Amino acid sequence: MGLVANGRAAGRRRRTDPARPVSVTALVVRFSLAGVVVMVLLGSVVAVLARQAGTDQAVDAARRVAWVTGRGIAEPRLTDAVVAGDPQALAALDADLRRYVLQGSLVRVKIWRPDGRILYSDEPRLVGQRFTLEEEEVEALQERTTDSEISDLSAPENVYERPFGKLLEVYVGLTAADGEPLLFEAYFRYDAVVDAAEAQWRRYAPATLAGLLVLQLVQIPFAWSLARRLQRQQRDRQRLLQRAVDASHTERRRIAADLHDGVVQDLTGLTYALDAARLAPPDPAGQLEVVGQAATQLRSSVADLRTLLVEIYPPDLAEEGLPAALTDLAAGLERTGLAVEVDVEAGADLPLATSSVLYRSGQEVLRNVVAHSDAGRVVLHLDADEASARLVVDDDGRGFDEADLDQRFADGHIGLRSLGDLVDDAGGTLTIRSAPGRGTRVEIVVPVG
Known part of the structure; x- marks a missing residue:
């Protein structure tokens, strides 16, 4: 009887399913x-x-x-x-x-x-x-x-x-x-x-x-x-x-990978070091050194977690504005050893919808820079006028052949595809310029409002 009822319920769901073409x-x-x-x-x-x-x-x-x-x-x-x-x-x-x-x-x-x-x-x-x-x-x-x-x-x-x-x-x-x-x-x-x-x-x-x-x-x-x-x-x-x-x-998998390969590994190593120092013969100088290293490692792990929290839940763009949000995003990247130059004096009064699109776009581009470019320096520039706002991310990484860009889109590259869809839904344009050994320049232009 239960199977029949469930089947009827499923039939009703199929008839009223808004996803049906x-x-x-x-x-x-x-x-x-x-x-x-x-x-x-x-x-x-x-x-x-x-x-x-x-x-x-x-x-x-x-x-x-x-x-x-x-x-x-x-x-x-x-x-x-x-x-x-x-x-x-x-x-x-x-x-x-x-x-x-x-x-x-x-x-x-x-x-x-x-x-x-x-x-x-x-x-x-x-x-x-x-x-x-x-x-x-x-x-x-x-x-x-x-x-x-x-x-x-x-x-x-x-x-x-x-x-x-x-x-x-x-x-x-x-x-x-x-x-x-x-x-x-x-x-x-x-x-x-x-x-x-x-x-x-x-x-x-x-x-x-x-x-x-x-x-x-x-x-x-x-x-x-x-x-x-x-x-x-x-x-x-x-x-x-x-x-x-x-x-x-994809975001859940990336966060899980970042936690597993980063903070979790660091904290695991830290617990091993502390256990070894606790079980070793008394050595005040050595134990003091282990505690100092543990404190340094914990501070680094806390910074990594804060960076991850910013990515999971970005700052309040409505109150702090886009420049502050991009500055916080850049600060998190600098702790990874990447030199970030920020030029975002404009854009404080952009509408929330425009700011959200630019922030998400910048976040995705910088994430690709860290993961794929081997760059040592990246420039983040934002300018805006009455009609549109433009975000430019320019790195000095290894770059790639632009002829491979279409193939990457066709192969379903998640980062590029999601970035392109995000900008396209906002009515904007995405331009990518790159060459092997000459870095990559990504330009996002979004209409204001």
Whole structure:
């Protein structure tokens, strides 16, 4: 059970491991799919809104038509004879309404009296019948307003409209010649409303979808570029992490070697000498000499340890500044017998980031001088201006052929590689000049800030 749990945990770690390489194609595909989903959603919203807008416009158009036909055609013809139900007057009204009103999607007309009796309809069987008027119909009749609704084909007054299918009713309040309020009711095929909504959708849908598609296509190159940048940043982060691990491992090995070959050996020899003096026959003069040599050796070991501590934990650059830090670094080298000339009057006010890079660079170069150059003298020079700071380390050692420099980098020389990476990450330049028997000059230039 524990093995299964551990395996699942390892699987989760693999899925969420930030060190896994980023797939540019996978990122772009996910981005594109998300864009398609958003485009479909937006397109659906636009479709609904466009259809609704088309429906509203069609209903408004039907209300305008009913208002014009009711007020402009029917109302002037509502004479006393028509209101009185004169057959000839009603026939003349019917002829005019059939000629000027009943056309297109308008398929039925009714004129109601306040008591709910149908005064006129193009369907003769409805004339004279009485039905109960609904509240909105009464309001339109009394206040001469306009209203609309979907026809209730199950209602008794709409029995003859059922063959037309779904209809839109529009009410318009009229006034007869004798001042009696009447209600003009026009019925429109609802298919016309649907067709208007479809036309509105077809009008705006292509442009909307085309715009969304163009936006999606334009975003894909940007998404690809961002994904590539993310991939490069991930590779750089992995490279920096690996470099830090390698540098830390190398530094630990160097410190262990320095302690083992230096202070530990000296202290071991000192303990042997003291043990021999303790076990030897009493000899005050000889024992005094051994104690003196032990004190000298201990002072030397303490100095070596202090030098190592400075390398492990450099001085506080933020408070003491780079000149003081380089001077302390040079002082530690002088105890090894190397003559160090320090010229670091400038650079006291450099930013901490710049000072750190120059200090680490100088530390690595001087370490290589001690380990490989057999130099007797080295010059350490620092100068700076508003744009950049320059550190020069010039030794009189045996030097090397510059043609071998690239090969040393290619072979993975830890000191040179870490120095080059450090300066490159800071946006600076590293220049190395050397020749066999003529020493080596290393110049590091780092931008200020």
